[in-house]
Amino acid sequence: MTRLSRSALATLPGTVARPRHALEAVRTGIVHFGPGAFHRAHQAAYVDRLLDADPRWGIAAVSLRSGGTTDALKAQDGLYTLAVIDRDPSMRIIAAHSDAIGPGEGARLRKLLADPTVRIATSTVTEKGYCLAGDGSLDFAHPDIVHDLGNPAEPASLIGWIVAGLGDRHAAGTAPFAMLCCDNMTGNGAKLRAACLAFARERDPGLADWMAGEVAFPDSMVDSITPASDAAFLAKVQQALGVEDQAAVQRESFTQWVLQRFDMLDGPDFASVGVTLTSDVRGYEQAKLRILNGTHSTLAYVGLARGHETVFEAMSDGALEGFVTRLAHQDIAASLGPVEGLDVAGYVDAVLNRFRNPAIRHLLAQIAWDGSQKLPYRLLDTARAALDAGRGIERLAVPVAAWIAFLRRKAEAGETITDPMAEALATAATSANPVTAMLGVEPVFGARLGQDERFRAAVREAFQHFAQGDIAPLLSR
Structure with missing residues (x-):
């Protein structure tokens, strides 16, 4: 040839x-x-x-x-x-x-x-x-x-x-x-x-x-x-x-x-x-971490709980797509300061449109790896910013609760948890009070966020929905 x-x-x-x-x-x-x-x-x-x-x-x-x-x-x-x-x-x-x-x-x-x-x-x-x-x-x-x-x-x-x-x-x-x-x-x-x-x-x-x-x-x-x-x-x-x-x-x-x-x-x-x-390259990096990677992790943990396998499948779930869209536009975007040359709302729309690409087979299970290393930058910094500004965190608590539920399912099934903190996470997630135990893992949540009662209450309430298999009310937020 x-x-x-x-x-x-x-x-x-x-x-x-x-x-x-x-x-x-x-x-x-x-x-x-x-x-x-x-x-x-x-x-x-x-x-x-x-x-x-x-x-x-x-x-x-x-x-x-x-x-x-x-x-x-x-x-x-x-x-x-x-x-x-x-x-x-x-x-x-x-x-x-x-x-x-x-x-x-x-x-x-x-x-x-x-x-x-x-x-x-x-x-x-x-x-x-x-x-x-x-x-x-x-x-x-x-x-x-x-x-x-x-x-x-x-x-x-x-x-x-x-x-x-x-x-x-x-x-x-x-x-x-x-x-x-x-x-x-x-x-x-x-x-x-x-x-x-x-x-x-x-x-x-x-x-x-x-x-x-x-x-x-x-x-x-x-x-x-x-x-x-x-x-x-x-x-x-x-x-x-x-x-x-x-x-x-x-x-x-x-x-x-x-x-x-x-x-x-x-x-x-x-x-x-x-x-x-x-x-301000740093501003673009932060926007990517919080908007692109934060919504990616949300789709992974909530999408797996809904029985989906890929990002495209998760975005084809109307309830989940709507939830992630509101999370990105109303919660994550609000955590970002002005960035020279960046249209934040336009960037959110572009990111979500990327997730709708049927030609890209991006596995949720792979995105779910190493949550202890990813979530502090992808979602938890956004939650801290919301709490400091007095904004609601009801939507932001959902992917955190979904991660805890994901770890609990994997540990109880005896499946491998791909994470450098796998052993500690499995122990916390399968304890009698998994939310309290997980939020006490300071390398992930830090002392201030993990002990914030508003955050603890929001994650605890969201986790109960995952534990009971009643996720739909969360996605209507």
Whole structure:
């Protein structure tokens, strides 16, 4: 079977959107570390549209560990299919990658990072790829960091490569590249900056001082559901295109990239392709945690109690959909302060619409994992804010009670509870007074919320409905 390539573009069906920019005119202006499915479905799709008006921002895809993706991109002239899966599915050929560098090509990467035409470096390597300790600082005991400090000319870690590239710029007297972390960690730019400065200071304090004053590490937030590109999906793409594509990716239609403003003379016009530029990335992160993740957890625990399996099924339950809509608009949204550029009501509607996507099979059981780690940020902070403001918490108590009921059902059935606090939670949830015992788990609820009598009474009353199998009255709130 013929592979997707520049020469194959003319043979593709008319239903497949082709690149609108001249491929031969694209120059490399961005180096991206970690060209996995999310990068190809998300950031590269933004840049692909950017290239329609400005050819300076082609992406060099860099993989430090595995050559599978970079080999596929090389074999396909940097091209691949982006399938948007929704009620109205579509396919589009992405042509954002001007180069691909895999393991063992360190000399090429070093040369590229030193090239002044490269103005930006970006990364999606997952949180563990940054070699951070539990407190978010650089882990100097990490084997890759130990290696890189001893072998700075041949880095193994992302941190080592960033500092090596910036070190070459400093030595040559050329301007630095900006470093954009695109992994979802709170304060991701600040964390990456601190890690790189700490590493550089061990190597060369003068370099660290220069980086501190000259290099931009803006915070960012990204969002889009990107299911895995399994064999069935790749076969579907091949059937649709008539050619083989080993780098194809899929995602939902919703996509979001929020980026902290940073200074760059004659830089890319990210705003023109839908990137949100703001001084308050933290506000967007909080909105996502409380609105998107808070309603997700609510759908999971209440939906499982109603016998549903997926988010789409839960949102097809009219009573539950109505409850979650009121919870998001009237309770969760009220807990958020003003956020520059964010239409909170519009964001709520967009989130709920995402949950109605029949093409995304998101399992409630999976969302229900690790509740002790998720609920404090997704729902309990919102409950605290409501109590402090004197607002009602009757709806907010429902998902908390649903979580307790979920734990009790799992423990009594002898089923595995996927949570780092599983043993303590199972003991509390199956006690004679499960609500009192659970609200006394301070690592989850804290002393103040767990002992607040208004909160305790609301959760206790809601839990009785779950214990009795009489959930409908709760969903009418």
